[in-house]
């Protein structure tokens with residue numbers, strides 16, 4: 001069958017190929033240590049599961065409004081005000097089937113042919129493909145490792161053209177774990193306001209931050225930047241709820257009206273039961289978040305300490321999220337080859353940096369137990385000593 005041109009523009013997933021290979025080896029009985037996970041390894045907290053079970057028992061199993069139920073929008077609105085200093089009334093909020101869906105809807109709503117969207121590189125691998133699916137063109141701006149993987153304002157300025165429609169910010173970042181401080185955000189906000197460029201701020205890892213750092217939403221830096229910002233967040237990472245598929249968007253109401261129109265003719269509402277669970281996640285006991293971040297923090301030290309002792313590996317210590325984006329220039333092997341060799345020869349699964357915009361890095365997730373992390377580090381260290 002002849003397929004649509006827009007699909008041809010989308011790249012196939014390199015990470016899927018590597019994780020499928022790791023899965024196959026595991027099913028054949030090979031003991032694989034995996035640093036590939038893109039989700040917390042903790043169970044969804046029981047009070048959240050309880051809310052979902054109560055929803056089922058009570059028969060809360062029908063359609064809700066397509067853009068999500070009012071009670072959940074009210075909870076998100078309160079959360080944004082209390083935690084982020086952002087005032088968005090419920091009509092400025094849309095609930096979607098995960099933050100990925102939120103982002104997809106946003107680019108469908110704001111982009112058209114000829115538009116350019118600036119993406120700091122390294123980037124989460126779905127951004128460019130979503131931008132292309134909306135008919136626009138991704139424009140990459142290097143965020144240098146020496147600058148903590150934060151994009152430099154002069155480099156951003158150089159990338160602007162008359163077609164620049166939006167800029168994507170992801171802090172804390174997947175894959176680097178870098179965080180933008182208030183000073184950087186202010187510079188970016190001033191630039192966006194002066195040029196009238198929309199800022200899509202993906203804050204899905206906001207709660208997973210270390211060393212007492214603080215997360216700032218760029219939209220909280222004044223009314224002018226708030227008017228051109230679109231904030232994305234969700235419950236997937238903070239509450240170990242990746243499978244429940246609840247994300248949300250806060251934006252000026254005209255953008256939300258457009259997004260809701262798209263959602264009403266595509267997915268309709270996110271699962272009613274998941275919405276009840278997300279409501280409990282956002283309004284209920286937050287102890288599980290603190291416990292998870294504490295455990296991630298211990299593992300972060302373990303993995304960065306171990307990797308930095310391995311010849312050819314240079315570590316950037318992540319300030320947030322649960323990934324280490326490790327520089328492998330010293331191995332003189334590209335990321336895809338190294339990933340395949342580690343899997344075949346050391347039974348360790350990592351993710352190549354190439355689909356994130358850097359062939360000189362690999363991404364290792366520490367959403368795995370400390371004992372598995374230690375085992376994996378031993379295997380990599382031994383392999384490097386023997387083979388490189």
Ligand SMILES: Cc1ncc(COP(=O)(O)O)c(C=O)c1O
Nearest residue numbers: 098099100124174204234236247
């Ligand atoms: C940076 C970033 N944004 C968005 C998402 C999507 O999250 P969700 O599972 O809520 O769709 C992910 C998931 O990996 C992510 O890493």
